[in-house]
Amino acid sequence: NAGVTQTPKFQVLKTGQSMTLQCAQDMNHNSMYWYRQDPGMGLRLIYYSASEGTTDKGEVPNGYNVSRLNKREFSLRLESAAPSQTSVYFCASSGGRGPSPLHFGNGTRLTVT
């Protein structure tokens, strides 16, 4: 029973490098999300996908792009990493139409030097 799986678990990038964070869920959920967690800030929504084929900006989308590859997979791309993007990134999914509890992955810890 995997739930939400994120890869990689850890990553170190140099400023200007690019990378893609992968997320997959096996719960047949319609909605998927990317959050970042920073000390003292809680979790902030970067992008979300309410259903397959749609994506929308959240609270802090600048510097990121997303792709909802299919119903299971939702990736987050950093085109040119900056030190301000050092954070822990969480992918989540939810199954209901409208608000329902989110199921989170275990996170990707990203450091940009």
Added chain:
Amino acid sequence: DQQVKQNSPSLSVQEGRISILNCDYTNSMFDYFLWYKKYPAEGPTFLISISSIKDKNEDGRFTVFLNKSAKHLSLHIVPSQPGDSAVYFCAASEGDYKLSFGAGTTVTVRA
């Protein structure tokens, strides 16, 4: 500007006693509220929720209270157990897909 605020960064409580976590919000359009629990190196896990049509919801040792007029939410854990030591996040939504989270409260349960 954070719409969901948890003003106590930490809480220490003795095992067996009550833990009370507080959360305030500024957006009067929020109509669905949740609490999440997070252990180190893991993702947050859903604990309990409440919709704005209710003022209380219970699930075992966990009770959430909602005071809409005060825009205030609280989580009571009774009795507190060592396994409850974690970071607790309050979250809220306007009936759409997006949750706004507070900064979290770290609970330490002392033996």
